[in-house]
Amino acid sequence: MAKRKIIIDCDPGHDDIMAILMALAHPEELELLGLTTVAGNNHMRQVTENLLRTLTYLGRTDIPVSMGSDTALVLDPEPQDAHGITGLDGFDFPEPAFTPVKERAVEFMKNCILGSEDKVTIIALAPLTNVALLVLACPEVKAKIEQIILMGGSVYRGNMLARSEFNIYADPHAAEAVMRSGVPVVIAPLEVCDDCLISEDDIKRWEQTKKPAAQLCAGLMNFFAGYGRKRGWTQFTVFDLTTIMYLLYPERFEGFRSSCHVVLDGKYTRGMTVIDEDGNGHVYTLMKADRKYLNERFLEAIDRLDEGYPV
Ligand code: RIB
Numbered sequence: 642m643a644k645r646k647i648i649i650d651c652d653p654g655h656d657d658i659m660a661i662l663m664a665l666a667h668p669e670e671l672e673l674l675g676l677t678t679v680a681g682n683n684h685m686r687q688v689t690e691n692l693l694r695t696l697t698y699l700g701r702t703d704i705p706v707s708m709g710s711d712t713a714l715v716l717d718p719e720p721q722d723a724h725g726i727t728g729l730d731g732f733d734f735p736e737p738a739f740t741p742v743k744e745r746a747v748e749f750m751k752n753c754i755l756g757s758e759d760k761v762t763i764i765a766l767a768p769l770t771n772v773a774l775l776v777l778a779c780p781e782v783k784a785k786i787e788q789i790i791l792m793g794g795s796v797y798r799g800n801m802l803a804r805s806e807f808n809i810y811a812d813p814h815a816a817e818a819v820m821r822s823g824v825p826v827v828i829a830p831l832e833v834c835d836d837c838l839i840s841e842d843d844i845k846r847w848e849q850t851k852k853p854a855a856q857l858c859a860g861l862m863n864f865f866a867g868y869g870r871k872r873g874w875t876q877f878t879v880f881d882l883t884t885i886m887y888l889l890y891p892e893r894f895e896g897f898r899s900s901c902h903v904v905l906d907g908k909y910t911r912g913m914t915v916i917d918e919d920g921n922g923h924v925y926t927l928m929k930a931d932r933k934y935l936n937e938r939f940l941e942a943i944d945r946l947d948e949g950y951p952v
């Protein structure tokens with residue numbers, strides 16, 4: 642099978658980094674054209690700094706990074722403390738050894754997509770501001786987008802409001818624009834993300850593996866697990882990683898064809914995803930996955946990344 646060309650739009654973010662590591666561990670299947678950043682977990686400049694530092698640490702300064710929107714289409718950003726003061730607390734990163742490209746995210750994504758012979762998949766791990774601006778300002782790219790696989794939304798849960806998930810809540814107008822775009826969309830809502838887990842044993846394993854990628858996972862996941870540890874959990878959802886797992890192993894997921902619309906406001910309803918089963922809908926909603934299989938593949942991927950580093 643030819644390599645799938647992908648662009649990752651993100652707000653690193655601990656789980657964003659885990660998704661990026663999974664993609665980097667599969668160069669024979671995935672061609673990462675670049676990464677774009679957007680306000681979400683923290684301000685756009687901060688999440689960009691986090692990404693540049695991470696890629697510098699991994700020796701991957703060859704991957705283009707493009708800065709996107711530093712605010713939602715209409716609403717103000719609300720950085721999340723779940724990721725710490727920097728948005729990526731828990732690891733001592735080097736200073737960045739490179740800078741973002743001059744094109745901003747919409748232009749960068751447009752150029753990548755129109756310049757590619759093959760269709761491009763957009764992996765969206767953050768509020769959908771950049772993706773919405775792209776499909777609204779450059780409709781000519783829509784025919785060249787294979788699919789948008791996004792972590793976001795929920796069928797019956799929420800982590801911001803009772804029925805609202807953060808990525809959608811942070812920019813509901815952008816999310817609605819993406820759902821209306823007509824581009825094939827795969828939604829990884831909160832429900833399926835709970836089948837993309839790491840455990841305390843996994844973190845301990847990484848702590849004992851004195852290699853770069855394992856050490857990065859140990860530091861970041863130790864911090865990220867803090868929220869769950871306070872609640873007595875021993876397994877931790879790695880939300881954004883679910884998208885790359887679906888890209889690589891779609892046969893390990895169950896879902897249903899649907900339509901999706903987003904509630905734009907309301908004290909109790911802002912960012913709610915109204916997902917309706919619809920055989921003709923262009924949105925595919927994931928609901929379940931083989932959690933043991935996904936966990937095993939992620940552990941293997943980190944080992945594989947470390948095989949590539951000098952001892
Ligand atoms: O609700 C989970 C999402 O919000 C993830 O993308 C995480 O990185 C945070 O941005």
Ligand code: CA
Nearest residue numbers: 654657766767
């Ligand atoms: Ca994210």
